[in-house]
Amino acid sequence: MPTYDAAPQLDPPTREEELVFRxxxxxxxxxxxxLSMYVTRSAFMSEEITQDVFLKLWNQRSSLAQIEHLPAWIRTITINTTINYLRKKAREQLLLKNYLEQAHEQTDDGFQGLRERELAGLLQGIVKDLSPQQQKVWELTRGGGMTLEQAAIEMGITRNTAKEHLARAIKTIRSRMDGHIELMVTAAVGLFL
Known part of the structure; x- marks a missing residue:
């Protein structure tokens, strides 16, 4: 079985090639x-482009001394490298934009729905653990859409007693939900974004 070298062996540069390149x-x-800074208006991109141009020049170092119109040749390499770099960045930004849009759609459809179901399941479990009176006033006011007075009449208790049961229910729910703040925040974010 043939073996392959990780990188091809290049001849070391001659002293003349190094001097010409320098x-x-x-x-x-x-x-x-x-030139690249004028086009890109970015120091980072300009450094990248400049490095790429000199890498291309280095790879052509053995033929640099024979090039008749070196300034035109270097300008052409610089312009082409800049254009290619900008095209690559534009493609990357388009891909990133498309990815983020798809991720947002998936979050809205899948992940967000999952978080909301988890939160609803957690809340149902907590409500089931409440006292029967707290459970009833919670369900009537929060799930049934009744006012506190309507819930009190339905339950056959005073408004103040219904208010006390609801306050205790809310206190219990809040204390039990505190351990699940990430779940609550994630579900709430979906409501606003």
Missing amino acids: EIYDQWHARIYS
């Missing part, structure tokens, strides 16, 4: 950076 680097670095 001269080009010293002469053109600021110009390439300035």
Whole structure:
């Protein structure tokens, strides 16, 4: 079975290639950076583009001395590298935008619904553990849409007694829900976003 090297073996650069490349680097670095900065208006992108241009120049180092119109050649490489970089960034941003839109749709449809069901299940469990009177006043006022006075009449108790049962029910529910704050926040976010 043949073996493969991780990277191809390149001939080491000659002293002349290094000198020519160094001269080009010293002469053109600021110009390439300035051009890319003018187009991108981003220091980070300009550094990336400048590095890519010099990498391309380095890979062509053996033929640099033979190029007749080196300034035009370098400008062309810089412009093409800048355009390619901007196209790549635009594609990445479009992909990210599409991904975020899909993730938001999935969150709305799947994850958010799951969180709401979990929260509803947790609340039902807590309500089942309330005293019968607290349970009844909670269900009538929160689930049944009755006012506190209507719930009191339905239960055959005074309004103040119904109010006391509801206050205790709310206190119990809040204290038991405190341990599930992440679930409550996640479900609430879905209501507003």
